[in-house]
Structure formats: structure tokens, C-alpha cells
Amino acid sequence: xxxxxxxxxxxxxxxxxxxxxxxxxxxxxxxxxxxxxxxxxxxxxxxxxxxxxxxxxxxxxxxxxxxxxxxxxxxxxxxxxxxxxxxxxxxxxxxxxxxxxxxxxxxxxxxxxxxxxxxxxxxxxxxxxxxxxxxxxxxxxxxxxxxxxxxxxxxxxxxxxxxxxxxxxxxxxxxxxxxxxxxxxxxxxxxxxxxxxxxxxxxxxxxxxxxxxxxxxxxxxxxxxxxxxxxxxxxxxxxxxxxxxxxxxxxxxxxxxxxxxxxxxxxxxxxxxxxxxxxxxxxxxxxxxxxxxxxxxxxxxxxxxxxxxxxxxxxxxxxxxxxxxxxxxxxxxxxxxxxxxxxxxxxxxxxxxxxxxxxxxxxxxxxxxxxxxxxxxxxxxxxxxxxxxxxx
DNA sequence: AAGGGAACCAACCGCGGCTCC
DNA sequence: CGGAGCCGCGGTTGGTTCCCT
Numbered sequence: 001x002x003x004x005x006x007x008x009x010x011x012x013x014x015x016x017x018x019x020x021x022x023x024x025x026x027x028x029x030x031x032x033x034x035x036x037x038x039x040x041x042x043x044x045x046x047x048x049x050x051x052x053x054x055x056x057x058x059x060x061x062x063x064x065x066x067x068x069x070x071x072x073x074x075x076x077x078x079x080x081x082x083x084x085x086x087x088x089x090x091x092x093x094x095x096x097x098x099x100x101x102x103x104x105x106x107x108x109x110x111x112x113x114x115x116x117x118x119x120x121x122x123x124x125x126x127x128x129x130x131x132x133x134x135x136x137x138x139x140x141x142x143x144x145x146x147x148x149x150x151x152x153x154x155x156x157x158x159x160x161x162x163x164x165x166x167x168x169x170x171x172x173x174x175x176x177x178x179x180x181x182x183x184x185x186x187x188x189x190x191x192x193x194x195x196x197x198x199x200x201x202x203x204x205x206x207x208x209x210x211x212x213x214x215x216x217x218x219x220x221x222x223x224x225x226x227x228x229x230x231x232x233x234x235x236x237x238x239x240x241x242x243x244x245x246x247x248x249x250x251x252x253x254x255x256x257x258x259x260x261x262x263x264x265x266x267x268x269x270x271x272x273x274x275x276x277x278x279x280x281x282x283x284x285x286x287x288x289x290x291x292x293x294x295x296x297x298x299x300x301x302x303x304x305x306x307x308x309x310x311x312x313x314x315x316x317x318x319x320x321x322x323x324x325x326x327x328x329x330x331x332x333x334x335x336x337x338x339x340x341x342x343x344x345x346x347x348x349x350x351x352x353x354x355x356x357x358x359x360x361x362x363x364x365x366x367x368x369x370x371x372x373x374x375x376x377x378x379x380x381x382x383x384x385x386x387x388x389x390x391x392x
Numbered sequence: 393a394a395g396g397g398a399a400c401c402a403a404c405c406g407c408g409g410c411t412c413c
Numbered sequence: 414c415g416g417a418g419c420c421g422c423g424g425t426t427g428g429t430t431c432c433c434t
Contacts, residue, residue, distance in 0.1 A: 038419065055403065090422060106401055
């Protein structure tokens with residue numbers, strides 16, 4: 001029982017699709033929609049398994065598919081999203097209209113990955129391959145890098161939740177008039193396909209695991225002298241693709257909102273979740289509406305999430321139009337440095353490739369450099385900018 | 393022109409998660 | 414609660430095309 005038999009076992013056709021098969025599938029879906037993929041082949045008169053039909057439709061026959069060479073902007077988006085999301089091709093594809101996950105995956109594996117490797121950049125960590133970490137630590141770093149990527153994806157989903165629910169709220173009634181949680185709507189997130197609106201508590205709590213992991217690894221690596229490695233620990237901070245974590249003597253914080261309910265923060269004595277958020281926001285100096293602390297907390301949370309969203313999306317949504325004065329469209333820095341918050345380099349918001357060592361580029365170094373500076377959207381000056389050593 | 397290797401890409405495979413019963 | 418069925422995802426394969434010698 002369990003798994004259904006594969007195509008071969010039930011004598012169905014495999015391999016390349018013929019034009020006739022394509023036509024059958026196309027016309028059936030145009031008339032009836034795909035419905036159940038498993039039932040579709042028989043109804044459409046195809047000697048194929050449902051899986052094969054689904055794949056053929058999604059990757060080839062769907063009308064809204066763009067084929068052909070990837071543009072510079074698309075490549076840049078793929079690289080930056082891969083740094084954030086890892087090999088989550090469907091999530092990456094959701095940010096590239098008309099491109100399929102399979103196509104992006106192929107392009108990455110056959111092209112971008114090799115080019116990055118050739119440049120001395122580890123395509124899995126998006127950092128220069130020269131690392132002072134030992135192999136074990138490097139493995140830990142890689143694992144945490146992936147965890148960070150998942151965290152980033154999750155944050156993105158959360159910010160979308162907040163933004164969309166806020167939009168929905170403001171379209172009907174003023175936001176502050178809500179006494180309870182934002183209206184429950186079923187909007188699917190592009191990345192996770194999970195319902196977007198959830199109670200804040202359930203949205204935020206999973207971040208604690210990664211924070212703990214970060215803390216543990218940092219504690220381990222802090223005692224070991226490192227130079228320009230995956231972790232920049234020279235001044236007590238940690239860097240990962242989208243955030244900088246900061247440690248003070250007694251406080252472990254994260255620059256984005258999830259840290260606001262970290263158990264290490266003060267004001268966690270109450271069981272009232274919203275009040276905890278509000279109090280912790282106050283702790284960070286964020287103004288809260290004293291009359292309505294829960295609503296204020298939610299609004300601040302939304303703002304923080306929106307900022308996060310801008311960081312993730314601004315390259316994607318704004319910068320690529322060459323006819324637009326991009327400097328005027330860049331989002332404001334998330335928060336200023338030196339107070340436990342992130343300092344964001346607007347020219348390279350992810351902080352990736354900031355330590356790119358051009359000496360690692362072999363062969364036609366200048367051409368490579370020019371190309372990748374364009375692809376990565378890293379200003380030439382940023383290669384040795386103060387941000388490259390920030391770890392603030 | 394021919395052969396061999398590299399590159400590309402469509403398609404397959406197996407796993408995990410979700411839903412339904 | 415657990416098993417069955419289905420879908421979607423990501424890794425991998427294998428056929429085709431391209432390029433170099």
C-alpha cells in the first residue's frame with residue numbers, strides 16, 4: 001500500500017512528449033482545468049501518469065511561461081534570492097514572473113553556480129571560499145547559514161502576512177479601530193503556501209530555535225581566533241545574510257521584531273503576549289500608544305516587518321528599472337547602528353559579497369569584476385567600503 | 393568532417409507534507 | 414490517531430545540442 005505505482009509499473013509512457021500529447025493535454029486543461037492530476041491522463045486520453053502531465057504543464061505548456069536567455073536582472077535576483085532562500089527553487093521562482101522553478105534550477109546548476117565557483121565564491125554560502133574556520137566549524141557555519149536562509153524566508157512570509165492584513169484592514173476600517181487581531185483572511189503565501197494570517201505568537205515563536213543555535217555557535221566560535229570568516233566576531237557581532245545579531249553582556253537581541261519576544265528580554269513576566277511585545281518594543285525605545293498598547297505593538301511590529309520586507313524585496317521590485325532614479329527609491333535604512341539594530345548598506349542590503357576579494361578572480365579579472373558588480377549590484381566602492389568591515 | 397567532451401534542459405524519481413477518512 | 418492517497422518540491426538522470434580539437 002502507501003505509495004502509488006510509478007508510470008513504468010503500470011505501463012504508461014515515459015520520456016519526451018510529442019506534439020500530439022502536448023495538444024491533448026493543453027486542450028483538456030483549457031476546457032476543464034487540470035483538476036486531479038491523477039485522474040487527468042485518462043480523461044485527456046493520454047498514456048501518461050498524472051505526475052508527468054503536471055510537470056509538462058507547469059514547466060512547458062502553461063501559457064504564462066517566459067523562455068529563453070536569463071537577463072542580467074533575473075540572474076541578479078536569482079543569486080540574491082538563493083543567498084536568502086537556498087535551494088528553494090519554487091520560492092525563488094515565485095519572485096521571477098514567468099520563470100519556472102525547473103528552469104531556474106537548471107540555470108543555477110549549469111551556469112550561475114559554476115561562475116560563482118570560478119570566482120572563488122562558495123555557491124552554497126555566497127561567501128569567498130577562503131575561510132579561517134576549521135572544517136567542523138565550517139560545517140556548522142554552513143548549517144547555520146541554511147537555517148538563516150530559512151529564517152529569512154520565514155520572515156519574508158511573516159512580513160507579507162502583516163502587510164497584507166494591514167492593507168486589508170485599512171481598506172475597510174482604520175487600523176487602530178481593531179480591538180482584536182486583524183481580520184482572518186485566507187491568502188496563501190507565495191513562498192510557503194500556508195494561510196497568511198495567523199496569531200502573532202505562532203508566527204514569531206519558531207525564531208527562537210535559530211536564535212539559540214546562533215547563540216550556541218557564536219559562543220563556541222567566539223573563543224577561537226578567526227579572521228574574515230563566515231562569522232565576523234571581532235567586535236561581538238554575527239553576520240548572516242539578512243541580519244546582524246548583537247550580543248551585549250546580558251542581552252541577546254535580534255535586530256528584527258522576532259527578538260522582541262525572546263525570553264532573554266525583559267518584560268516577559270506577563271502572559272499577555274501583546275503586552276509583552278509592547279513592553280519589549282518600549283524597551284527598544286519604540287514609541288507605543290499607551291492608550292492602546294496592544295494595537296501599538298501590532299503596528300510597530302507591522303512597521304518592522306515592512307522594513308524587513310523592503311530589504312528583501314527592494315532589489316526585486318524597485319531597482320531593476322533603468323529609467324528610474326533608483327537612489328530616490330531605495331528604502332530608508334532599517335535602523336541605525338550602535339543601538340543593537342542593523343545598519344543596512346542600501347547598495348548591498350543583504351550584505352553579501354561585501355568581502356569579495358577580487359584577487360580570487362582568475363583569468364580575465366576585470367571583466368569578471370565588472371560583470372559581477374553589475375549582477376550583484378555592488379557598487380565598486382562598496383568592495384572596500386566601511387560596511388565591508390562593519391559587523392556592527 | 394568526425395569524434396569526444398561539455399553544456400544544456402526536459403523529464404523522472406523519491407521524499408515529505410498535507411488532507412481525508 | 415493513524416493509514417492511504419495525492420500533490421509539490423528538489424535532486425538527479427539521460428538525451429540532445431554545441432563546441433573544440
